Amino acid sequence: MSQHWLNHLNPSTLTYYKQPLHIVRGKMQYLWDTKGNKYLDMIGGIVTVSVGHCHPKVNDSLKKQIDQLWHTSSIYQTDPIVEYAETLTKKLPSHLNTCFFVNSGSEANDLALALARLHTNRFDVLSLRGAYHGGTQ
Incomplete structure (x- = not known):
C-alpha cells in the first residue's frame, strides 16, 4: 500500500505518523489496521466526529435514504x-x-x-x- 500511496497521492498530504498506518475498518470510535490492531480514533475523520464510524442508526438511515434518493x-x-x-x-x-x-x-x-x-x-x-x-x- 505504501508504494501505491507514494505513487498516486500528493506527497504533501499530512499523515501524522512515521510508519505508515493502513486502516481497513472502523466501528464507532475505533479503527483497525491490516494486522488486526485496534486503535482509538483520536482524530475523528471527516463526518465521523460526532457519531463515530459505522454508527448503526446512521447506517440504517443511509440504507433507507439511498434507495429513495441518493x-x-x-x-x-x-x-x-x-x-x-x-x-x-x-x-x-x-x-x-x-x-x-x-x-x-x-x-x-x-x-x-x-x-x-x-x-x-x-x-x-x-x-x-x-x-x-x-x-x-
Whole structure:
C-alpha cells in the first residue's frame, strides 16, 4: 500500500505518523489496521466526529435514504432537507428560523465571513496564523 500511496497521492498530504498506518475498518470510535490492531480514533475523520464510524442508526438511515434518493443539489426541494431545517430551527430561538446548508467547514467559514461583511459593511478579518480556516480562499 505504501508504494501505491507514494505513487498516486500528493506527497504533501499530512499523515501524522512515521510508519505508515493502513486502516481497513472502523466501528464507532475505533479503527483497525491490516494486522488486526485496534486503535482509538483520536482524530475523528471527516463526518465521523460526532457519531463515530459505522454508527448503526446512521447506517440504517443511509440504507433507507439511498434507495429513495441518493444525492441532489440543495437547489431542489426535497423532503429530507425541509424536514431537517424544520427540526433544526425548532431548537433555536425564534428569530433564527432560516437555514443555509453547505458541504463543508470551509464553505461554512466562507459563508460566515460573507454574511459578517454584508451585515457590518466591514471587510477586515482577524485570524490565527497557522490555523486552518478552510480550503476555498
